[in-house]
Amino acid sequence: MKKRTIAAIIVLLALIGGILLLARASRQREPLVSVVMLTYRRANLLPKAIEGVLAQDFDDFEFIIINDGSADGTDDIVKKYSAGDSRIRYYKNRQNRGISYSRNRAASYARGKYIMIMDDDDEILPQRMSKQVEFLEKNPDIAAVAGQLKGFRRIPLHHDEIAAGLIQYNNFGNANVMYRRDFAQKNHIRYDENLLVSEDWDFWLQMLFAGGRLAALPDDVLLRNVESRRYHKIGYEEANVIVRRKVGEYFSPQNAEAFYAADGCGKLKMIAGKNIFSPAFVQQALEVNCRGPLPEAR
Numbered sequence: 001m002k003k004r005t006i007a008a009i010i011v012l013l014a015l016i017g018g019i020l021l022l023a024r025a026s027r028q029r030e031p032l033v034s035v036v037m038l039t040y041r042r043a044n045l046l047p048k049a050i051e052g053v054l055a056q057d058f059d060d061f062e063f064i065i066i067n068d069g070s071a072d073g074t075d076d077i078v079k080k081y082s083a084g085d086s087r088i089r090y091y092k093n094r095q096n097r098g099i100s101y102s103r104n105r106a107a108s109y110a111r112g113k114y115i116m117i118m119d120d121d122d123e124i125l126p127q128r129m130s131k132q133v134e135f136l137e138k139n140p141d142i143a144a145v146a147g148q149l150k151g152f153r154r155i156p157l158h159h160d161e162i163a164a165g166l167i168q169y170n171n172f173g174n175a176n177v178m179y180r181r182d183f184a185q186k187n188h189i190r191y192d193e194n195l196l197v198s199e200d201w202d203f204w205l206q207m208l209f210a211g212g213r214l215a216a217l218p219d220d221v222l223l224r225n226v227e228s229r230r231y232h233k234i235g236y237e238e239a240n241v242i243v244r245r246k247v248g249e250y251f252s253p254q255n256a257e258a259f260y261a262a263d264g265c266g267k268l269k270m271i272a273g274k275n276i277f278s279p280a281f282v283q284q285a286l287e288v289n290c291r292g293p294l295p296e297a298r
Contacts, residue, residue, distance in 0.1 A: 147221025
């Protein structure tokens with residue numbers, strides 16, 4: 001009788017151990033998506049942004065929120081939601097550190113295969129996450145996919161058109177984008193913490209110059225809040241000068257200004273050697289812009 005009892009206890013302990021291991025593995029399983037949101041002094045707008053993420057028709061995600069030093073009740077608002085949802089992970093900077101630092105911090109905590117960027121003052125549409133995940137799962141060659149901003153100029157759907165615009169201005173967006181975490185990590189792509197604005201444009205340029213292919217969905221994924229207060233310390237034009245210099249240095253390493261001083265044909269010849277466009281796109285552009293005789297060498 002004792003032997004049977006001991007054997008039963010051993011079996012029971014093994015079952016309990018197995019259940020505990022499975023539960024631990026389930027808790028440690030990496031989510032497919034890491035939603036990253038930076039918030040700063042927007043306690044009045046934050047609930048709607050959080051609720052939109054939690055109401056997505058896709059639930060395999062973690063939700064990382066970085067409070068960039070707000071002292072306006074943001075802590076209590078996030079606590080209200082995180083108490084009932086273990087997917088929310090909340091962090092707070094001891095002082096205001098800026099957009100780039102906070103976005104980098106959020107990305108460093110991410111465990112998902114994909115990182116989805118979300119702003120604290122926008123309204124996300126219910127199928128955004130599922131649509132962007134489905135696209136990236138079906139297109140493993142795409143490093144990042146944008147969605148359309150309702151009521152704004154439409155983002156081109158294909159890489160060549162996006163890249164052609166991106167080397168001139170940010171035509172891709174930021175809070176409407178989902179990207180592959182491993183591509184960014186492998187290529188050491190981070191937000192430039194010296195940039196107080198236009199850090200998003202610089203981020204996508206880094207991805208483009210690293211060989212990342214970009215795409216966009218035809219669907220609206222976000223309602224942009226254009227009326228909420230911005231907390232930028234410098235103007236966009238001042239920041240864009242820095243980013244444009246980086247573009248010039250990429251195409252003309254010895255002299256950034258030479259890229260912008262060149263005519264259309266000259267720029268295309270510098271661009272052609274960088275492999276950021278498809279060969280067919282470059283060839284067509286060269287044929288259109290370089291039909292005349294080449295300028296004489298000086």
